Amino acid sequence: MQRKTSILLAQLQIDSSQIFAPWQYWLPQTLGSIAIGVTCGVLGCFVVLRRMALIGDALSHSILPGVVGALLLFGLVGANEKWLPLWLLGGAMVAGLLTAVIISIVHRHSRTKEDSAIGIAFTAMFALGLIAISSLPRGTHFDLKCFVYGEPLAIAAPDLWLMGIICPLVLLIVALMYQRLKLISFDPIGASALGVPVQFVHYLLMGMLAATIVAGIKSTGVILVVAMVITPASAAYQLTNRLWVMLLLAGSIGGLSAGLGMMLAFTVNAPTGPSMVVVVVILFILAVLLSPSHGWVFDQVRKSRLAQHVAQEDVLKAVYRLGEQRIDDPEPVGEETGLPPSRIRKSITRLVQEGLMRVTNGVAALTDAGQKHAQELVRAHRLWETYLVEKAGVDPSVVHDQAELLEHAHELAEALDKKLGKPEKDPHGSQIPRG
Amino acid sequence: MIEHASTQVETAIAAVRAEGVTVAYDARPVLRSVSFTVPRGGMVGVIGPNGAGKSTLLKCMLGLIKPDYGHIEIFGQPAKEARREVAYVPQTEAVDWDFPVTVQDVVLMGRALEGFLGWPRRKDHERAHHALEQVGMTPFARRHIRQLSGGQQRRVFLARALCQEAELLLLDEPFAGVDASSEQAIFTLIDDIRDLGKTVIVVNHDLSILERFDHVLMLNQRVITHGPPSEVVNDANLSATYGGRLALLDEADETLRQRIAKEDKHLTRTAPD
Numbered sequence: 001m002q003r004k005t006s007i008l009l010a011q012l013q014i015d016s017s018q019i020f021a022p023w024q025y026w027l028p029q030t031l032g033s034i035a036i037g038v039t040c041g042v043l044g045c046f047v048v049l050r051r052m053a054l055i056g057d058a059l060s061h062s063i064l065p066g067v068v069g070a071l072l073l074f075g076l077v078g079a080n081e082k083w084l085p086l087w088l089l090g091g092a093m094v095a096g097l098l099t100a101v102i103i104s105i106v107h108r109h110s111r112t113k114e115d116s117a118i119g120i121a122f123t124a125m126f127a128l129g130l131i132a133i134s135s136l137p138r139g140t141h142f143d144l145k146c147f148v149y150g151e152p153l154a155i156a157a158p159d160l161w162l163m164g165i166i167c168p169l170v171l172l173i174v175a176l177m178y179q180r181l182k183l184i185s186f187d188p189i190g191a192s193a194l195g196v197p198v199q200f201v202h203y204l205l206m207g208m209l210a211a212t213i214v215a216g217i218k219s220t221g222v223i224l225v226v227a228m229v230i231t232p233a234s235a236a237y238q239l240t241n242r243l244w245v246m247l248l249l250a251g252s253i254g255g256l257s258a259g260l261g262m263m264l265a266f267t268v269n270a271p272t273g274p275s276m277v278v279v280v281v282i283l284f285i286l287a288v289l290l291s292p293s294h295g296w297v298f299d300q301v302r303k304s305r306l307a308q309h310v311a312q313e314d315v316l317k318a319v320y321r322l323g324e325q326r327i328d329d330p331e332p333v334g335e336e337t338g339l340p341p342s343r344i345r346k347s348i349t350r351l352v353q354e355g356l357m358r359v360t361n362g363v364a365a366l367t368d369a370g371q372k373h374a375q376e377l378v379r380a381h382r383l384w385e386t387y388l389v390e391k392a393g394v395d396p397s398v399v400h401d402q403a404e405l406l407e408h409a410h411e412l413a414e415a416l417d418k419k420l421g422k423p424e425k426d427p428h429g430s431q432i433p434r435g
Numbered sequence: 436m437i438e439h440a441s442t443q444v445e446t447a448i449a450a451v452r453a454e455g456v457t458v459a460y461d462a463r464p465v466l467r468s469v470s471f472t473v474p475r476g477g478m479v480g481v482i483g484p485n486g487a488g489k490s491t492l493l494k495c496m497l498g499l500i501k502p503d504y505g506h507i508e509i510f511g512q513p514a515k516e517a518r519r520e521v522a523y524v525p526q527t528e529a530v531d532w533d534f535p536v537t538v539q540d541v542v543l544m545g546r547a548l549e550g551f552l553g554w555p556r557r558k559d560h561e562r563a564h565h566a567l568e569q570v571g572m573t574p575f576a577r578r579h580i581r582q583l584s585g586g587q588q589r590r591v592f593l594a595r596a597l598c599q600e601a602e603l604l605l606l607d608e609p610f611a612g613v614d615a616s617s618e619q620a621i622f623t624l625i626d627d628i629r630d631l632g633k634t635v636i637v638v639n640h641d642l643s644i645l646e647r648f649d650h651v652l653m654l655n656q657r658v659i660t661h662g663p664p665s666e667v668v669n670d671a672n673l674s675a676t677y678g679g680r681l682a683l684l685d686e687a688d689e690t691l692r693q694r695i696a697k698e699d700k701h702l703t704r705t706a707p708d
Contacts, residue, residue: 177552179553180553182536183547183553187530189497189499189529194519194547195519195548243535243536245535
């Protein structure tokens with residue numbers, strides 16, 4: 001069994017010695033990829049908030065025919081090799097713009113919904129790109145795999161120049177235009193009513209996105225680059241209610257994913273695009289689980305805290321009613337509260353810490369403060385019973401169980417008392433203690 | 436009030452003057468030859484059923500839609516050139532309440548045209564602070580907009596309109612989905628805004644509070660009537676507004692529409708999103 005596993009692992013081509021290779025031997029490529037990750041993450045915030053994820057996907061796919069077309073033209077003209085990245089950039093921008101125009105023409109002038117129009121336009125462009133690749137003249141160096149999946153080893157000096165110029169430029173423009181981008185993303189109608197050039201800012205955003213994708217095409221690949229745009233931003237969106245914090249977080253998550261993705265790619269000998277996406281999705285899942293306001297983990301913590309609080313108050317009340325209790329015999333309290341012995345012991349420990357109970361010679365009793373708190377609970381319980389019967393028309397025979405829960409909202413007792421006109425007795429005829 | 440208004444119009448420039456405004460989507464008219472005048476400083480309620488063209492009328496006043504026929508003047512200027520003077524308070528459903536912005540961010544958006552690329556200056560912060568004070572939302576300035584009640588959310592957008600220092604405020608359904616006490620609070624606030632000399636136009640669904648407006652404009656594609664509530668709010672006018680459109684006109688439109696669709700594609704106009 002052991003041997004089989006190790007053979008299997010050997011076949012998986014995992015080479016853990018390569019984990020730091022990106023930093024040792026491919027530093028410029030790694031830094032470039034991180035810059036692309038940061039820029040995609042920042043731009044992604046606006047894409048996500050404006051619900052344009054599909055357009056982002058369309059943009060990235062439709063770039064392929066532009067790149068291939070530029071390469072063809074470049075071969076025909078026979079221009080200087082060092083200008084190639086600019087040619088590719090131009091081709092990609094034209095293709096991106098063309099797709100945007102096609103989408104709006106199909107959407108407006110035929111009976112096609114916008115999302116369908118987007119789907120039709122970008123798959124058509126992508127298909128065109130794939131066909132164009134096979135028609136490239138022999139001898140043209142074009143590695144399909146590196147454009148589609150991402151291959152950082154193919155990143156050469158001109159690509160690094162492109163990354164080094166485009167990423168800082170885009171981040172600078174976003175910083176300058178931050179207020180405009182915020183306004184048109186939040187309230188496009190209000191913005192155009194004010195006369196803010198909404199269309200211009202929209203195309204500026206699209207243009208920056210296209211440029212960033214082209215610059216990063218060899219590290220991310222066109223198919224999965226949209227994940228680097230929308231996933232870091234979506235993760236950041238879980239964690240904050242401030243736009244600038246969201247931009248910073250999304251940029252960090254994007255950069256981190258790119259860096260870790262490179263390390264993963266070298267370790268498992270995979271293309272970088274998928275590796276980065278795997279990392280970013282893991283970060284996204286963590287953000288969903290750990291988000292302080294919406295996350296699952298904190299939700300569970302809050303729930304269990306509330307349960308503990310309720311258990312404590314129930315134990316307090318039981319001891320108030322039953323009198324002093326031996327700790328080694330939790331049965332009477334258990335019967336009164338329905339709580340398991342472990343829970344009761346834990347509650348007593350907490351109550352002692354809070355100064356509401358004291359334990360002497362293995363006997364638990366209420367302190368003065370505990371006595372007072374228990375009275376408050378009884379008062380809240382009886383007031384809630386009265387309220388439920390009088391105002392909510394609940395049957396007196398079943399009202400106890402509901403009040404048992406509501407009594408823990410004892411902060412509301414005063415308001416309740418006032419509303420009920422300071423009643424003397426609850427529906428069962430018991431005295432309501434005065435606070 | 437209506438005579439009073441018309442005499443005033445001759446001496447002062449009206450806040451809004453609409454003349455023969457007609458808008459059609461796909462050759463299906465939404466507004467037919469709508470004409471009315473709103474005097475400066477007035478508070479006008481626009482009522483009508485769904486599809487009566489209320490939102491379209493608002494968009495015309497905001498300069499977002501150019502009428503096919505007729506024109507709208509805001510303070511004597513074409514709507515498109517008077518944008519700075521017009522503030523828009525959107526419907527609650529039209530706002531993304533999960534967007535990561537605070538109350539203060541939203542109010543500052545009223546100053547988007549000031550400063551470099553919308554970056555607020557000290558003066559703009561002061562103005563926003565003042566606007567928040569006016570609507571009693573200062574303690575909530577740093578709250579996220581999702582953490583507010585319905586009434587507070589309306590007040591934030593009213594503060595944004597005040598912050599813009601616009602002379603004409605267009606409110607789209609400000610009372611939809613708020614409880615009676617919030618409704619009163621918002622109305623008091625609108626009264627205060629009017630007392631500052633601003634003109635307020637409220638698109639409204641609730642027929643129970645019409646008497647609080649200076650003017651009521653009843654709209655159902657065309658202007659059914661407009662005037663002070665004491666004169667125009669009656670069963671006959673209300674049923675004319677809400678009781679269905681003129682069947683013959685609709686039929687004529689439909690015939691025309693089909694003819695256009697068949698014969699001349701260029702006459703069709705597509706609805707903006």
